[in-house]
Amino acid sequence: MVTITETELKDGILEAMDRAKALSKPVLVSEVQQINPIDPLKFFTAGREAFLGERFFWKDPSDETFIIGMGICNQIQSDQAAGRFFHVEKEWKRFIQDAIIYNRFELDGIGPLIFGGFSFDPMKEKSKLWEKFADSQFHIPTFMYSEIKGKAYLTTNVLCTQNDDESLIDAIHSEKQALFTSLSDVQNDEGHQLNKEIEINPEQWKEQVRSIVEELKQESIEKVVLARETRLFFDKQVQVEQVLSQLLNLQRESFIFAFESNGDCFIGASPERLIKKSGKKLLTTCLAGSIARGKSETDDKQLGEELLNDRKNLIEHQYVVQMIKEAMEESCEEVLLPEKTQLLKTRDIQHLYTPVIGKAKENTSILNLVDRLHPTPALGGLPKEAAVEKIREVEDLDRGYYGAPLGWLDYKDNGEFAVSIRSGLIQKDEASIFAGCGVVKDSNPESEYIETKIKFRPMLRALGGINK
Numbered sequence: 001m002v003t004i005t006e007t008e009l010k011d012g013i014l015e016a017m018d019r020a021k022a023l024s025k026p027v028l029v030s031e032v033q034q035i036n037p038i039d040p041l042k043f044f045t046a047g048r049e050a051f052l053g054e055r056f057f058w059k060d061p062s063d064e065t066f067i068i069g070m071g072i073c074n075q076i077q078s079d080q081a082a083g084r085f086f087h088v089e090k091e092w093k094r095f096i097q098d099a100i101i102y103n104r105f106e107l108d109g110i111g112p113l114i115f116g117g118f119s120f121d122p123m124k125e126k127s128k129l130w131e132k133f134a135d136s137q138f139h140i141p142t143f144m145y146s147e148i149k150g151k152a153y154l155t156t157n158v159l160c161t162q163n164d165d166e167s168l169i170d171a172i173h174s175e176k177q178a179l180f181t182s183l184s185d186v187q188n189d190e191g192h193q194l195n196k197e198i199e200i201n202p203e204q205w206k207e208q209v210r211s212i213v214e215e216l217k218q219e220s221i222e223k224v225v226l227a228r229e230t231r232l233f234f235d236k237q238v239q240v241e242q243v244l245s246q247l248l249n250l251q252r253e254s255f256i257f258a259f260e261s262n263g264d265c266f267i268g269a270s271p272e273r274l275i276k277k278s279g280k281k282l283l284t285t286c287l288a289g290s291i292a293r294g295k296s297e298t299d300d301k302q303l304g305e306e307l308l309n310d311r312k313n314l315i316e317h318q319y320v321v322q323m324i325k326e327a328m329e330e331s332c333e334e335v336l337l338p339e340k341t342q343l344l345k346t347r348d349i350q351h352l353y354t355p356v357i358g359k360a361k362e363n364t365s366i367l368n369l370v371d372r373l374h375p376t377p378a379l380g381g382l383p384k385e386a387a388v389e390k391i392r393e394v395e396d397l398d399r400g401y402y403g404a405p406l407g408w409l410d411y412k413d414n415g416e417f418a419v420s421i422r423s424g425l426i427q428k429d430e431a432s433i434f435a436g437c438g439v440v441k442d443s444n445p446e447s448e449y450i451e452t453k454i455k456f457r458p459m460l461r462a463l464g465g466i467n468k
Helices: 009-023 040-046 084-096 167-185 202-218 240-250 297-308 311-331 366-373 384-394 445-462
Strands: 027-035 055-059 065-070 074-078 100-102 113-118 136-140 143-148 151-160 194-199 223-234 255-261 264-270 273-278 281-292 332-336 342-345 349-360 405-410 415-419 423-427 430-439
Touching: 009 027, 009 100, 009 151, 009 167, 040 055, 040 065, 040 143, 040 167, 040 240, 055 113, 065 113, 074 084, 074 113, 084 113, 084 136, 084 366, 113 255, 143 167, 151 167, 202 223, 202 384, 202 430, 202 445, 223 384, 223 445, 240 255, 240 264, 240 445, 255 405, 264 445, 273 366, 281 297, 281 311, 281 366, 281 445, 297 342, 297 349, 311 332, 311 349, 311 366, 349 445, 366 405, 366 415, 430 445
Parallel strands: 027 100
Antiparallel strands: 027 151, 055 065, 055 255, 065 143, 074 136, 113 136, 113 405, 143 151, 194 223, 223 430, 255 264, 264 423, 273 281, 273 415, 281 349, 332 349, 342 349, 405 415, 423 430
């Protein structure tokens, strides 16, 4: 049972309407209440009828943070390429500058917050595949459920204009009550079935790998990451909630996310953190080099040891470690790395993994770090600019949000962004899933192709394409 008590929201809305008239611009009112915990997926599902296309879902790998948004109170979006991270930060600060905020809890991830992401490369010609998403797109939700270390909070965000009147109070109250009433009516629809799976030009992709290998032998570029797409066709519209349920069951140790926009949904289960900021504490992850999981414990351990001693993968991983270490040292008073590379294991794949901890310098913003870190050599290559230019030139795929930063930022400049790999784009009764791999001088096209097949598995399984 969820109890929504009378709160300061009414007084805040009245004050915000007066402020909006005085400032001649909209003013945000945001109120946080502690509530009884709700199943996060159930909350997301409860918004299907009223808020379809305006929802997001986020879970971190530790299960300590769930953030689910409903409705769009406001949004920040842009297709400008230059200074896009700075632009979002500037617009967000401007939006909350005059906000009225009722939040007595000292926690990250509650109160006014934006959720969204950036495209991998805004200079890449945009395709029809990603036409529903801007190159930079963030939503401020009307209603947001946050579960932080087992305790639950509801944030209500209301944008008041100089033309609003007291009827806005009743409208928001009715909308909130309807949302919570619908929690008791949540039902699981009959599942979709995969009819057809089409790999997009796999032989051409292998030829591109072969060509890049030859170019790398002649050029100063060390590594280029090439990605590809598989298109899936279903017997009916894919229910995002069912895919999320599968990801929560099978990929629990990952960042699990869904971001709806204009009818499409970008969804995934990424093992890779780009950056997390809580006060001055920063966390990031070096993740590069991968191999399949074993069928038995002995087999799995043997494959892990093989990965830890594989020259190609170790070189790839070191590229990422060096780049991230340099980026963190620019922004931090101190940076800590473990002495040895570790293994991070998900259901289908094990990765070379090095966590990095930093203490941020004054005025270090999370979006400044996102700008500095994206794309890491694990998703772009090395050197960064030359590798991204090469990807733009040779890769047929419009990556959109695949491999790009996706996450959240609250009004205190705390937040977390993942690298949105192991992901897919759901479009009614179709979906595209994406995977890539690092191409270096001694890459073998067939081996790289097999690696991408392994990386397709998490999303393919969640969408019903693999039964075991």
